[in-house]
Amino acid sequence: MQQVHRQEKEQFKKLFQQEHIDRFEDRFHILEIFLQTEEHLTADELIEVLEKSGYRLSADFVRDTLRLMCRFGFASKNRFDNGVVRYEHFHLGQHHDHMICTKCKSIFEFRNDRLEDLQLQIAASRGFHMLQHRMEIYGICNDCLQDRTQAIPLGAAKQGERLMIKEITGGSGARMRLLTMGLRIGDQVEVITNQNRGQMVIAVDFKRFVLGKGLAEKILVGQVA
Ligand SMILES: [Zn+2]
Ligand SMILES: [Zn+2]
Ligand SMILES: [Zn+2]
Structure with a gap:
């Protein structure tokens, strides 16, 4: 992951400078902190993490940067269970799906190649060319089940x-x-x-x-x- 994150930072630098996006240094700090987390964060949670790391940036600026990060393919957003928008890393070629505990709201990532293939097959069998999908399993996680x-x-x-x-x-x-x-x-x-x-x-x-x-x-x- 270290290697991937290093590449992400290099590409971020290249793209954002090429597109003449303002306040590059501040935005780069946001990316760096964002990449240090491996969570599905709300904008507010990211602002909190930034503050803990000593970066005091306006909420609007952080939100704007997240929007840009999504637009340029460094982050992706998802609204699990119709809740708030959450952001996570978007790494090229590294698709994964989610399991969401409806009790404690924990989000677990998984990837299953058979399931991925099956979805392509199902789509193809209907003459449907699949571009993307979202697989979310809602349920009760193991910890909550114990209770x-x-x-x-x-x-x-x-x-x-x-x-x-x-x-x-x-x-x-x-x-x-x-x-x-x-x-x-x-x-x-x-x-x-x-x-x-x-x-x-x-x-x-x-x-x-x-x-x-x-x-x-x-x-x-x-x-x-
Ligand atoms: Zn999938
Ligand atoms: Zn749970
Ligand atoms: Zn995820």
């Missing part, structure tokens, strides 16, 4: 999770309400949506249920046995 051995309130479960109802708290009132809805302990639940802090939609046996926040907190769920 899931404990029962959690259904309200805290993430979209797409499949869990089992372990316990219903909140007295007989809540239990009765759930029973009349047709939900009981041992049911396997799939979280269809759980975005706004209000209602959530779950599915049990191909049927959808809308639950209010209060009720969702009273249902304790855990890993499917």
Whole structure:
């Protein structure tokens, strides 16, 4: 990677000077600090790292430089899970894909040549000439999964999770309400949506249920046995 980064800096110097881009030295510092991280950073996070390294640059200037870095192919941006824009290195010929934990928001990189080939084949089989793709796997990372051995309130479960109802708290009132809805302990639940802090939609046996926040907190769920 050291070698690659050295080449990136040389090309950056060449391109930015050739294009007469202003404040070259400051922009070069931003590139250097950016290349020292191996993360998927927001503009604000990069500004923070720059400040820690002793570079006080205006947010607008850093954002502008990031924009240029994307335009000239030194960085690429991605909006994972409809969240904020994140930037990462863009190294020529070094494609990778991402796994994103919906719980702790960690981002993991991977590359699988069979998967890459398969995507090309699928596209080609439709007479489609693939130019690029974005492969993002959303789920729960290994660390977060360890925590899931404990029962959690259904309200805290993430979209797409499949869990089992372990316990219903909140007295007989809540239990009765759930029973009349047709939900009981041992049911396997799939979280269809759980975005706004209000209602959530779950599915049990191909049927959808809308639950209010209060009720969702009273249902304790855990890993499917
Ligand atoms: Zn890929
Ligand atoms: Zn996680
Ligand atoms: Zn990445």
